[in-house]
Amino acid sequence: xxFDVPEDCQYRESHEWVRATDxxxxxxxxxxxxxxxxxxxxxxxPAVGDELATGDDFGVVExxxxxxxxYTPVAGTVTAVNERLRDEPELVNEDxxxxxxxxxxxxxxxxxxxxLLSPAAYRDQIE
Amino acid sequence: MPVEFDSIREEHAAVRETVGKFDVSHMGQxxxxxxxxxxxxxxxxxxxxxxxxxxxxxxxxxxxxxGVILDDTVVYRLPEGxxxxxxxxxxxxxxxxxxxxxxxxxxxxxLDATVTDRTEAYAMLAxxxxxxxxxxxxxxxxxxxxLSRFEIASGTVAGVDTLVARTGYTGEQGFEILCPWDxxxxxxxxxxxxxxxxxxxxxxxxxxxxLLSGQDFHPEENPRTPxxxxxxxxxxxxxxxxxxxxxxGVYEEGVDEKLVGLExxxxxxxxxxxxxxxxxxxxxxxxxxxxxxxxxxxxIALAYLPTAYAEPDRSIxxxxxxxxxxxxTRATPFLDR
Numbered sequence: 001x002x003f004d005v006p007e008d009c010q011y012r013e014s015h016e017w018v019r020a021t022d023x024x025x026x027x028x029x030x031x032x033x034x035x036x037x038x039x040x041x042x043x044x045x046p047a048v049g050d051e052l053a054t055g056d057d058f059g060v061v062e063x064x065x066x067x068x069x070x071y072t073p074v075a076g077t078v079t080a081v082n083e084r085l086r087d088e089p090e091l092v093n094e095d096x097x098x099x100x101x102x103x104x105x106x107x108x109x110x111x112x113x114x115x116l117l118s119p120a121a122y123r124d125q126i127e
Numbered sequence: 128m129p130v131e132f133d134s135i136r137e138e139h140a141a142v143r144e145t146v147g148k149f150d151v152s153h154m155g156q157x158x159x160x161x162x163x164x165x166x167x168x169x170x171x172x173x174x175x176x177x178x179x180x181x182x183x184x185x186x187x188x189x190x191x192x193x194g195v196i197l198d199d200t201v202v203y204r205l206p207e208g209x210x211x212x213x214x215x216x217x218x219x220x221x222x223x224x225x226x227x228x229x230x231x232x233x234x235x236x237x238l239d240a241t242v243t244d245r246t247e248a249y250a251m252l253a254x255x256x257x258x259x260x261x262x263x264x265x266x267x268x269x270x271x272x273x274l275s276r277f278e279i280a281s282g283t284v285a286g287v288d289t290l291v292a293r294t295g296y297t298g299e300q301g302f303e304i305l306c307p308w309d310x311x312x313x314x315x316x317x318x319x320x321x322x323x324x325x326x327x328x329x330x331x332x333x334x335x336x337x338l339l340s341g342q343d344f345h346p347e348e349n350p351r352t353p354x355x356x357x358x359x360x361x362x363x364x365x366x367x368x369x370x371x372x373x374x375x376g377v378y379e380e381g382v383d384e385k386l387v388g389l390e391x392x393x394x395x396x397x398x399x400x401x402x403x404x405x406x407x408x409x410x411x412x413x414x415x416x417x418x419x420x421x422x423x424x425x426x427i428a429l430a431y432l433p434t435a436y437a438e439p440d441r442s443i444x445x446x447x448x449x450x451x452x453x454x455x456t457r458a459t460p461f462l463d464r
Contacts, residue, residue, distance in 0.1 A: 041396060
């Protein structure tokens with residue numbers, strides 16, 4: 001089985017992805033993670049304005065078979081959450097790097113991005 | 128059996144809308160034969176075994192002297208011409224315990240019956256769903272149209288000698304096939320439909336309010352009588368069996384708690400072990416099974432609650448990760464079938 005690991009993202013070992021542009025990062029869970037979880041039925045996310053510290057669990061993704069915590073890959077302030085997931089949690093399965101994104105963070109320290117895994121390193125981890 | 132082959136949702140939908148197949152060989156099979164086979168099984172199960180004609184089956188409970196459910200099972204009286212008289216199906220991992228139970232009571236009661244654990248010898252496959260008959264029909268010489276619910280017939284499937292029963296754990300029309308373990312692959316392959324895993328098996332049974340052994344009842348961790356577990360209809364107090372006297376008392380006095388269906392009206396997924404409270408936060412009970420119902424699209428669960436909550440539409444809360452979520456009781460099965 002082969003999973004999508006887009007080149008324009010960075011990764012956390014706990015299977016979150018980060019796509020950073022101009023001090024803001026969009027965050028989601030990876031194709032590998034959504035496949036492990038199976039049918040996602042519920043996503044619990046923080047509120048806009050919440051401050052997240054690196055490594056905190058900031059929410060959960062629940063599938064029919066499991067509950068999985070999601071961890072903050074880079075510290076910052078939540079500037080947006082994906083409201084569509086309220087009624088369409090299956091977007092996490094269908095398009096994990098696109099319409100199934102979870103939230104956007106205004107980065108507290110852009111240097112933290114360097115601590116994340118490269119696509120190649122993450123691919124090594126899951127293969 | 129894996130948790131899923133493709134996706135729980137797809138597998139679940141296949142069984143509800145068309146047809147799916149399961150390998151349920153983890154379930155036990157114990158045969159009971161000889162002059163006292165009926166009497167032995169009668170005295171160890173709550174339902175009335177003597178009511179079974181050859182080729183008929185019944186759902187039943189195995190209780191201890193206190194009336195606590197040790198296991199739930201289907202007892203089949205095998206068709207004429209079979210070498211064994213009865214086979215019953217204990218839950219996964221219970222076959223040795225149940226075989227020992229039958230043998231030790233046979234000795235204690237000095238009955239003449241042969242009890243054999245066939246779990247390793249038999250495979251059990253299920254084909255379930257509105258199209259299950261069409262899927263199986265081309266592969267079997269059993270007259271499926273003549274097989275009523277809870278009946279069992281001898282016949283071949285894919286040329287293999289089998290027993291075909293109209294039983295299942297999904298609420299849909301369906302069949303369960305017992306065959307020698309080394310022919311299981313031939314039978315499995317001949318059933319041309321969606322393979323389904325444990326995940327869909329669980330969501331399908333939960334939509335029907337069917338019990339899961341070890342979760343909705345457990346002799347040590349969650350000891351429950353058939354009346355509390357909602358299967359009081361399997362208890363025939365006019366028969367003699369271990370636990371009968373205790374259950375007669377429970378029947379007359381009524382139960383304090385019952386297994387109740389519930390539905391979250393807020394977003395979230397109720398799961399095994401979550402607390403159920405009143406709207407004011409007073410403890411009522413604990414969720415034994417819960418899921419997001421794939422068919423209904425709502426979160427559903429079972430929980431033992433005080434009997435006053437056994438009627439539909441009582442307002443309650445389910446505590447999901449520390450957050451009380453609004454919920455209400457509702458009748459089971461959750462799905463009309």
